[in-house]
Amino acid sequence: xxxxxxxxxxxxxxxxxxxxxxxxxxxxxxxxxxxxxxxxxxxxxxxxxxxxxxxxxxxxxxxxxxxxxxxxxxxxxxxxxxxxxxxxxxxxxxxxxxxxxxxxxxxxxxxxxxxxxxxxxxxxxxxxxxxxxxxxxxxxxxxxxxxxxxxxxxxxxxxxxxxxxxxxxxxxxxxxxxxxxxxxxxxxxxxxxxxxxxxxxxxxxxxxxxxxxxxxxxxxxxxxxxxxxxxxxxxxxxxxxxxxxxxxxxxxxxxxxxxxxxxxxxxxxxxxxxxxxxxxxxxxxxxxxxxxxxxxxxxxxxxxxxxxxxxxxxxxxxxxxxxxxxxxxxxxxxxxxxxxxxxxxxxxxxxxxxxxxxxxxxxxxxxxxxxxxxxxxxxxxxxxxxxxxxxxxxxxxxxxxxxxxxxxxxxxxxxxxxxxxxxxxxxxxxxxxxxxxxxxxxxxxxxxxxxxxxxxxxxxxxxxxxxxxxxxxxxxxxxxxxxxxxxxxxxxxxxxxxxxxxxxxxxxxxxxxxxxxxxxxxxxxxxxxxxxxxxxxxxxxxxxxxxxxxxxxxxxxxxxxxx
Amino acid sequence: xxxxxxxxxxxxxxxxxxxxxxxxxxxxxxxxxxxxxxxxxxxxxxxxxxxxxxxxxxxxxxxxxxxxxxxxxxxxxxxxxxxxxxxxxxxxxxxxxxxxxxxxxxxxxxxxxxxxxxxxxxxxxxxxxxxxxxxxxxxxxxxxxxxxxxxxxxxxxxxxxxxxxxxxxxxxxxxxxxxxxxxxxxxxxxxxxxxxxxxxxxxxxxxxxxxxx
Numbered sequence: 001x002x003x004x005x006x007x008x009x010x011x012x013x014x015x016x017x018x019x020x021x022x023x024x025x026x027x028x029x030x031x032x033x034x035x036x037x038x039x040x041x042x043x044x045x046x047x048x049x050x051x052x053x054x055x056x057x058x059x060x061x062x063x064x065x066x067x068x069x070x071x072x073x074x075x076x077x078x079x080x081x082x083x084x085x086x087x088x089x090x091x092x093x094x095x096x097x098x099x100x101x102x103x104x105x106x107x108x109x110x111x112x113x114x115x116x117x118x119x120x121x122x123x124x125x126x127x128x129x130x131x132x133x134x135x136x137x138x139x140x141x142x143x144x145x146x147x148x149x150x151x152x153x154x155x156x157x158x159x160x161x162x163x164x165x166x167x168x169x170x171x172x173x174x175x176x177x178x179x180x181x182x183x184x185x186x187x188x189x190x191x192x193x194x195x196x197x198x199x200x201x202x203x204x205x206x207x208x209x210x211x212x213x214x215x216x217x218x219x220x221x222x223x224x225x226x227x228x229x230x231x232x233x234x235x236x237x238x239x240x241x242x243x244x245x246x247x248x249x250x251x252x253x254x255x256x257x258x259x260x261x262x263x264x265x266x267x268x269x270x271x272x273x274x275x276x277x278x279x280x281x282x283x284x285x286x287x288x289x290x291x292x293x294x295x296x297x298x299x300x301x302x303x304x305x306x307x308x309x310x311x312x313x314x315x316x317x318x319x320x321x322x323x324x325x326x327x328x329x330x331x332x333x334x335x336x337x338x339x340x341x342x343x344x345x346x347x348x349x350x351x352x353x354x355x356x357x358x359x360x361x362x363x364x365x366x367x368x369x370x371x372x373x374x375x376x377x378x379x380x381x382x383x384x385x386x387x388x389x390x391x392x393x394x395x396x397x398x399x400x401x402x403x404x405x406x407x408x409x410x411x412x413x414x415x416x417x418x419x420x421x422x423x424x425x426x427x428x429x430x431x432x433x434x435x436x437x438x439x440x441x442x443x444x445x446x447x448x449x450x451x452x453x454x455x456x457x458x459x460x461x462x463x464x465x466x467x468x469x470x471x472x473x474x475x476x477x478x479x480x481x482x483x484x485x486x487x488x489x490x491x492x493x494x495x496x497x498x499x500x501x502x503x504x505x506x507x508x509x510x511x512x513x514x515x516x517x518x519x520x521x522x523x524x525x526x527x528x529x530x531x532x533x534x535x536x537x538x539x540x541x542x543x544x545x546x547x548x549x550x551x552x553x554x555x556x557x558x559x560x561x562x563x
Numbered sequence: 564x565x566x567x568x569x570x571x572x573x574x575x576x577x578x579x580x581x582x583x584x585x586x587x588x589x590x591x592x593x594x595x596x597x598x599x600x601x602x603x604x605x606x607x608x609x610x611x612x613x614x615x616x617x618x619x620x621x622x623x624x625x626x627x628x629x630x631x632x633x634x635x636x637x638x639x640x641x642x643x644x645x646x647x648x649x650x651x652x653x654x655x656x657x658x659x660x661x662x663x664x665x666x667x668x669x670x671x672x673x674x675x676x677x678x679x680x681x682x683x684x685x686x687x688x689x690x691x692x693x694x695x696x697x698x699x700x701x702x703x704x705x706x707x708x709x710x711x712x713x714x715x716x717x718x719x720x721x722x723x724x725x726x727x728x729x730x731x732x733x734x735x736x737x738x739x740x741x742x743x744x745x746x747x748x749x750x751x752x753x754x755x756x757x758x759x760x761x762x763x764x765x766x767x768x769x770x771x772x773x774x775x776x
Contacts, residue, residue: 180761
């Protein structure tokens with residue numbers, strides 16, 4: 001067995017897949033480690049073509065699923081019959097909660113790139129500048145201009161559909177043609193354009209091919225089945241499995257090793273560098289050590305931070321790169337599940353074709369200068385949502401049973417429109433995860449404990465998120481407008497971020513401006529852990545851009561013999 | 564144009580052709596056989612349930628109803644697979660209350676004597692005649708269900724009967740829409756649309772039918 005490589009990548013999700021592709025394409029012999037099982041595109045998408053009637057009780061979360069996935073089931077929207085195999089068994093992979101936290105994970109090749117929401121938005125200048133301007137946490141060591149070419153590069157490669165509007169709070173990108181709005185979404189769009197000068201409605205930006213093809217393993221245009229989270233046989237949305245891992249494979253430089261649970265990055269005290277990684281084979285329980293010149297840690301925010309915390313040495317008694325004591329702290333997510341919905345009379349003779357795997361987007365309109373600045377909270381939120389035709393049976397009491405009910409079921413119901421805000425959570429030092437060495441998993445590794453909650457800034461923002469949603473729907477003529485809101489649980493956004501943040505100062509941050517550990521120059525962390533602040537948009541596109549940028553830097557440094 | 568024709572056929576034509584009574588009863592016997600045994604409900608309950616679901620979604624010349632589609636089988640499994648233990652026990656209790664209510668209103672003494680007319684008069688009473696009582700029945704039900712684990716005595720029979728009918732109605736609608744025959748042959752079924760149009764004429768999209776879930 002070969003044990004020495006040029007580079008090692010830990011993890012195969014959006015970040016790991018990108019690291020693998022970029023490193024391999026630059027000629028480095030790269031070992032890619034994944035803690036979960038092999039999952040190949042497209043043959044392992046076992047439920048991709050199944051309908052409700054192919055499951056005994058429809059495509060739902062059953063009592064049987066809840067037995068092994070009690071925590072994954074909490075959101076109510078991830079692990080149904082058709083997707084349960086893409087989420088972890090909570091009994092096999094336990095974690096602890098000082099405060100409630102829903103940690104939703106998929107341990108297999110491709111990770112959560114198979115089940116992600118696919119919304120692909122750029123962070124903005126407001127996001128990169130905010131911390132410094134407002135004195136929050138630490139300053140990002142980069143600005144929008146540093147990221148823009150890498151966003152371009154990633155968008156062009158993966159394929160992102162959407163609409164360019166040329167706004168600083170919603171930067172333009174390299175986009176494929178947008179998907180279409182439904183009739184009532186157009187009504188809201190026009191009403192917002194008339195009533196407001198600070199906000200507008202557009203179609204969501206999603207990592208779906210809407211024209212032509214993209215590189216990878218047979219990636220073609222979206223078929224509008226909206227069965228994305230089971231794995232797409234058309235490769236129409238971006239996943240590591242269909243896009244970056246095949247590209248890495250094609251170079252002949254990649255060795256992919258599933259069932260490889262990294263528990264430590266080895267540190268060479270003499271060379272002051274990492275020498276490689278130690279793994280447990282998750283199936284045989286055998287341990288191995290692999291050596292490499294550079295290591296990319298892309299195991300997801302919590303996974304990567306856990307590995308660093310476990311990587312103890314004389315030099316780093318509290319975990320690799322943890323001189324600042326910030327490792328595990330500043331945990332963020334996006335808070336959501338609050339907004340409004342309403343009904344729309346009219347368009348009874350209108351409908352739509354295709355199951356659009358996307359919704360509308362209303363970009364951030366708070367705290368972007370001038371009149372938009374708020375006293376009650378910092379930062380802001382965007383709205384996602386959509387307008388569609390529902391079901392008459394819930395809407396008209398007279399259709400309670402019999403022939404009339406049956407006829408009504410077979411016809412499309414009235415139009416409804418829903419808006420749900422997605423807001424920023426500030427990076428608070430005391431929102432954190434840490435390791436519990438008293439409670440170990442079946443591999444003898446410490447388990448993760450979460451201790452994080454929303455604070456006043458987020459709670460104030462939530463009030464505005466609901467209020468504005470109601471106001472906008474009413475302004476557009478929607479009827480029976482109601483505020484909607486469920487209790488948001490930390491983690492529900494499935495956007496864990498910030499636990500090994502980037503910064504300018506080694507005393508207050510873990511990573512520098514190239515995602516390089518300040519004190520261990522050949523280790524790079526390019527997943528959500530790196531985020532200095534969270535912004536209010538879905539973050540995966542940023543992880544991909546950060547990864548490509550960091551690999552570019554790492555390989556140049558390697559060639560200069562600086563690593 | 565070809566594609567539009569195809570979609571229209573999927574929505575309407577195929578359904579009309581396939582679902583002659585002879586063919587649909589064939590479907591029924593093929594998919595379910597005769598040996599199906601309920602898991603949650605008793606055999607007596609299934610007979611009543613089957614009649615009740617047929618009243619909620621009756622058969623007609625074009626589209627089969629609850630009995631032909633054997634929706635009780637789905638409902639039985641759904642209760643087992645999806646409802647938590649407390650919900651299941653509440654449903655059992657509510658079923659008993661509904662039977663009690665039926666018997667007292669029809670002057671029968673045995674569940675086997677309950678006729679379709681009796682069931683229909685209950686549906687009419689609860690869903691059409693007494694719409695104004697729905698709120699108070701719901702609140703009586705929630706009061707009872709809150710303390711259900713500690714005290715199951717003196718159930719509010721009428722409120723539980725209403726809750727039972729609501730649950731069965733909801734499950735009948737779900738199982739109807741999620742049945743293979745309705746989902747593939749009656750509703751507009753197109754598993755690979757291949758295109759997306761945001762705002763289009765209803766007739767052009769599906770010929771008037773709802774999209775299959």
